Amino acid sequence: MWKGIGYGAVIYYAALMGIDAEYYEAARIDGAGKIRQAMSISVPMIMPIIVMLTILQIGKILYGDFGLFYNVTLNSSLLYPATDVIDTFVYRSLIDLGDFGMASAAGLFQSFVGFILVLATNFIVKKNNPDHSLF
Known part of the structure; x- marks a missing residue:
């Protein structure tokens, strides 16, 4: 934050x-x-700026701080249950396991859910005040 x-x-x-x-x-x-x-x-x-930045931040709600979760834990497998986020999971599946399909699916899921959240939030904003929606 x-x-x-x-x-x-x-x-x-x-x-x-x-x-x-x-x-x-x-x-x-x-x-x-x-x-x-x-x-x-x-x-x-x-208010339009506040609404726009809020919608964009809601779209990034599933994104973790890769640098924090990867560098602080130093890729320790003992800490995976507490510190594993989608970003580190995608990196680990690609680099350590070589599983391109799983890494792509997890990244696609993260992006798709963020996109749906942006659309849903924009729909709610458009219902309340049509002048403040993004599109």
């Missing part, structure tokens, strides 16, 4: 910088404080 925060922060910051300053100026003239400006201007204006 920590390694994706920087990327998300840059995207959200860019979205916030794209909001016209006149909205905030009008809110200040009307007497709105910082919290009211954030809730009434900032959040609604960046």
Whole structure:
């Protein structure tokens, strides 16, 4: 989770910088404080970005951090029950076992489920607010 925060922060910051300053100026003239400006201007204006990044993160829900699970455990078979994720299973089936079919099937399953999750989440978003859906 920590390694994706920087990327998300840059995207959200860019979205916030794209909001016209006149909205905030009008809110200040009307007497709105910082919290009211954030809730009434900032959040609604960046809601499409929030929805898009959430949909994309839901699509990556089955992906594990290969570097973490492979390098920290150093491919120790004693730790497989606790640290085995689809990414390390695909790598191990391909390199150690030489089973191309199993590695391809596991990778395809991971990608297919992620794709279905993206479509389902987009469908739910489209039902609630058609302006925020990806396609």
